[in-house]
Amino acid sequence: MTPFVTTAGYVVLALTALTLQVLATRSGPSGSRLRPAQTYLAAVMRGTPGRWIVLVLWCWVGWHFFVR
Amino acid sequence: MAAVDREPRSLIRSAGRWLVAPLLLGFAWLAGGLSTFTWPAEVTTFAAAIAVLAFAAAHRRDRAPVRLGRTGFVVWTAWLAAVTGWELWALFSLPRSAHPTISSLVNELTSSHPGRAGAVLLWLLAGWWLARR
Numbered sequence: 039m040t041p042f043v044t045t046a047g048y049v050v051l052a053l054t055a056l057t058l059q060v061l062a063t064r065s066g067p068s069g070s071r072l073r074p075a076q077t078y079l080a081a082v083m084r085g086t087p088g089r090w091i092v093l094v095l096w097c098w099v100g101w102h103f104f105v106r
Numbered sequence: 107m108a109a110v111d112r113e114p115r116s117l118i119r120s121a122g123r124w125l126v127a128p129l130l131l132g133f134a135w136l137a138g139g140l141s142t143f144t145w146p147a148e149v150t151t152f153a154a155a156i157a158v159l160a161f162a163a164a165h166r167r168d169r170a171p172v173r174l175g176r177t178g179f180v181v182w183t184a185w186l187a188a189v190t191g192w193e194l195w196a197l198f199s200l201p202r203s204a205h206p207t208i209s210s211l212v213n214e215l216t217s218s219h220p221g222r223a224g225a226v227l228l229w230l231l232a233g234w235w236l237a238r239r
Contacts, residue, residue, distance in 0.1 A: 044205050047192050055185060062178065071177040078182050081172040083239045093162055096233050097155045103212060104151045104226060106142060 130230055138216075138223025154230060162237035 055075070062074040083089040133154070140147040199205040216222040 041204055041206050044192075044196050045211065048208065048211065051185070051189050051192060054188075058181060058185065071175040072181060073175055073178045075182060077172060078174065078179070080239060081174055083236070084172055089162075089239065093159060093233075093236055096229075096236055097159070100151050100155055100229050100233075102209065103216065103229070104137065104140075104142065104222075105148050 130227065134227035134230060135219075135223045137226045138221075139219050154233070158230070158233040158237050161234070165238060 058072065059074055062072040062077075079092070083092050133150070137147070137150045137154070140150060193208055196205040196207050212225070216225045
């Protein structure tokens with residue numbers, strides 16, 4: 039196994055997300071059964087606990103990449 | 107009368123945006139020049155986080171119910187599970203050099219000052235976007 043294979047896996051996953059997002063956006067909110075990722079995030083963040091969990095995760099990302 | 111009252115508000119709002127943009131860019135450039143494991147990096151990151159969390163606490167918006175399609179829910183959950191699985195597999199595989207994690211890939215991108223400043227800016231914008239939800 040080389041670093042190339044592992045990195046290629048991340049690239050494939052990123053391209054998959056991009057494709058799903060484009061498909062969901064182009065189909066329109068009412069016509070498509072696939073909604074954009076931000077719709078799911080909105081659903082998670084609708085309640086107060088979900089909203090703060092996402093915000094704490096955002097804080098952790100900052101700490102992980104810029105502090106630790 | 108209400109329309110007249112709204113005008114100064116929108117002027118203040120747009121002026122505020124023009125002030126916030128250079129502040130954000132300046133902060134990102136400053137924070138991007140700091141090394142990890144140092145107290146200046148800790149202070150700047152925590153200050154930004156506290157500012158965004160305070161903004162989030164002050165700007166709670168009531169949201170209408172969000173309808174989730176079953177197909178989409180399954181697809182996005184499967185994608186998230188795949189990302190998590192791939193990351194965990196890389197994290198616990200040996201040798202480490204052959205299995206880069208998302209963190210190690212991002213660290214390579216943020217090894218330069220401009221790259222790190224760009225990452226800080228993206229992080230701040232993401233926080234601001236999340237705080238307004």
